[in-house]
Every structure is written in structure tokens, then in C-alpha cells.
Amino acid sequence: MKNNIRIERAxxxxxxxxxxxxxxxxxxxxxxxxxxxxxxxxxxxxxxxRVFKKPVEEIFILEKND
Amino acid sequence: MxxxxxxxxxxxxxxxxINDFGAAWIWTRVFAIANDGTxxxxxxxxxxxxxxxxxxxxxxxxxxxxxxxxxxxxxxxEFIAELRLSSLLWAVWVNYILLLLAFLLxxxxxxxxxxxxxxxxxxxxxxxxxxxxxxxNSKTVPDEK
Numbered sequence: 121m122k123n124n125i126r127i128e129r130a131x132x133x134x135x136x137x138x139x140x141x142x143x144x145x146x147x148x149x150x151x152x153x154x155x156x157x158x159x160x161x162x163x164x165x166x167x168x169x170r171v172f173k174k175p176v177e178e179i180f181i182l183e184k185n186d
Numbered sequence: 187m188x189x190x191x192x193x194x195x196x197x198x199x200x201x202x203x204i205n206d207f208g209a210a211w212i213w214t215r216v217f218a219i220a221n222d223g224t225x226x227x228x229x230x231x232x233x234x235x236x237x238x239x240x241x242x243x244x245x246x247x248x249x250x251x252x253x254x255x256x257x258x259x260x261x262x263x264e265f266i267a268e269l270r271l272s273s274l275l276w277a278v279w280v281n282y283i284l285l286l287l288a289f290l291l292x293x294x295x296x297x298x299x300x301x302x303x304x305x306x307x308x309x310x311x312x313x314x315x316x317x318x319x320x321x322x323n324s325k326t327v328p329d330e331k
Contacts, residue, residue: 144263145261145263145264145265146261146263146265146266148265148266148323148324149263149264149265149266151323152265152323153265158265158268160264160265161264164264
């Protein structure tokens with residue numbers, strides 16, 4: 121699974137810290153998700169999508185081997 | 187909190203191992219579910235005099251290690267919870283691989299020592315692995331933007 125969080129953050133002008141505070145996780149978590157080291161839970165994915173006001177599918181994208 | 191109990195009892199434990207468990211200076215009467223009886227049979231459920239040095243050191247060690255292992259981080263979230271679980275799995279694997287090697291390579295009375303250490307290594311390996319992963323993840327954060 122890949123994601124567009126880094127791009128969406130850049131559009132909104134947010135740092136990892138800002139986003140992590142908004143979805144109440146640590147900054148390491150956001151960093152790990154962006155670098156595809158960690159797949160967030162559904163709850164966290166929905167929260168992130170809500171911050172960017174977009175459907176989840178536009179931020180998290182399945183890849184061929186998923 | 188856990189560290190305050192764990193560190194002194196670890197140091198005492200190491201001293202005890204170096205002294206070859208000879209520092210048996212604390213004797214008291216204890217209640218035991220099982221204990222050595224006379225002429226080699228086991229006594230069940232009784233109060234009797236026993237050396238409790240290793241109890242005094244082992245109990246705080248286990249309590250301290252459990253506190254260190256399973257108390258929440260300041261910023262515990264789902265990613266850290268996942269790190270915790272995966273390091274526990276890793277620790278069990280490593281511990282049993284080491285135990286397997288010890289089974290194959292250690293025979294006779296030194297094997298008793300292997301069993302003694304093995305009582306504590308799972309938690310120790312877990313603590314080391316988990317803290318290493320936390321450290322590594324806090325290191326990689328600076329790639330902002």
C-alpha cells in the first residue's frame with residue numbers, strides 16, 4: 121500500500137508535527153506511514169483522511185501485490 | 187519506575203552469578219508448595235527454613251522487567267504498540283533459537299546455568315530490542331517535508 125500523505129501535507133503546508141497533533145499520534149508514526157514502514161489502522165486512516173477532507177481512497181492506494 | 191527496580195536487581199543478580207550463587211546469606215522460614223525433603227524426596231506444602239537470596243533478587247528483577255516492558259510510553263500510540271508486539275515476537279524467537287543452540291552445545295551441569303539465565307533472557311532481549319527500535323525510529327524522523 122502506498123499513500124499521498126506527504127503530498128497532501130505539502131498542499132496544506134503542514135508539517136509532520138501538525139498532522140500528528142491533529143490525529144493525536146506521535147510524529148514517528150506519521151513519519152513511518154509516509155515512508156511506507158507502517159500501515160495505519162483503519163481508524164487512523166479515516167482520521168487522516170478527515171484532516172485532508174478527502175476520501176480515504178485518494179490518500180491510501182492499494183498496490184498490485186496487496 | 188520499573189528501571190529503578192530493574193537496574194539494582196540486575197546488578198545484584200550479576201554479582202550473584204559471579205559469586206557462583208555462593209552468597210547465600212539470607213535464610214528464613216518460608217512457605218513452599220514444593221521443597222527439598224530429607225533423603226531426596228520432595229516435600230509438598232510446608233513451612234521450612236530456606237535460603238531466599240535468589241528469591242530476594244529474582245522477584246524484584248521480574249517485577250522491574252515487567253514494569254519496564256509493559257508500561258506505556260509517554261506518547262504511546264498504535265505504531266508504538268505495534269513495535270512492542272513485534273519486538274516481543276522477535277525476542278521469543280531469538281530466545282528460543284539461543285536455547286536450542288544451548289540444548290545442542292551445552293551438556294551436564296553447565297546446562298543448569300543455561301536454564302537459570304533463560305528464565306530472564308526473554309524479557310531482557312525484549313527490552314533491548316524494543317528500546318533499540320524506539321531509538322531508531324526517533325532517529326529517522328528528521329526527514330521532514
